[in-house]
Amino acid sequence: MKADPQPLFAGTGPGSQTHDGCSVELYRRARYAGEIEHLRGHFLPGTSVLDLGCGTGLLAHRLLDFGCTVTGVDNSAEMLAHVSDRVRRVHADIERLELPERFDVVLLPSGLINHAEASIRHAFIAAASRHVAPHGQLILQCQNAHWLRTAVLGPLSRSSELAIEVAALDRATVDGVEQVRMTLRYLMGDDAWTHSFALVPLDESAIAALLRHHGFDEPVALDDARRWFAAKPRR
Structure with missing residues (x-):
């Protein structure tokens, strides 16, 4: 079947939302939870890092703590307004980014590689290739492909500050490609936000093929969950 056309992204809740449905206030209030601690060996002091889709700087600020020099890119000026002045901030779409220099590490976090549109997935990796x-x-x-294919409605995670649940879920085949449309609800104190988005599950072979197409070597898994990968430009 082919899904009916509908927006790929939407968001609700206190404060403003970016064009891809992310709530600025939620990201502003979010706390770093060790997301890149296991990658510290790749971010030695003095490493130049290009953080693509940096948002309010959750990872960029930790990279500063590691001693890295950080350039953060986001297409939301409201998000960037919350990023430290110690980060070089660039207001731009990732896929159109054209900076004059190259970086020791290009960081593409947050499952951006799972974007529902193939042209955008390719554009993200092409931008990384231009700048590494x-x-x-x-x-x-x-994103974990198995989880995208098997997730169910209900609680997803909970901490002392933030609870996340899957509030809506739909799976379909769009132009021959499996697609997952999901709405997450975030609860923090008395405030609630929703973020609706569409993603494609990508197996490791599909990720490797995408990277090869843009001039990278085979990716190497950096964690046991196999959600973080590193790839070097082909020589």
Whole structure:
């Protein structure tokens, strides 16, 4: 079947939402939860990092703590307004980014590689290829393909500050490609937000093929869950 056309992204809740449905206030209030601690060996002091889709700087600020020099890119000026002045902030779409320099590490987090549109997935990796130094590497985070294919409605995670639940879920085949449309609800104190988005589950072979197409070597898994990968430009 082919899904009826509908927006890929939407969001609700206190404060403003970006064009892809992310709530600025939710990201502003979110706390770093060790997302890149296991990658610290790739971010040694002095490493130049291009953080693609940096949002309010959750990872960029930790990279500063590691001693890295950080350039953060986001297409939301409201998000960037909350990023430290110690980060070089660039207001731009990732897929159109054209900076004059190259970086030791290009970071593509948050499952951006799972974007529902193939042209955007390719554009993201092409941007990474344009900006990674010959000796450098791309580090990316993907969504868990098995989870996207099997997730169910209900609670997803809970901490002392934030609870997340799957509020809506639909799976379909769009132009021959499986697609997952999901709405997450975030609860923090008395406030609630929703974020609706569409993603494609990507197996490791599909990720590797995408990277090869844009001039990268085979990706290497950086964690046991196999959600973080590193790939070097092909020489």
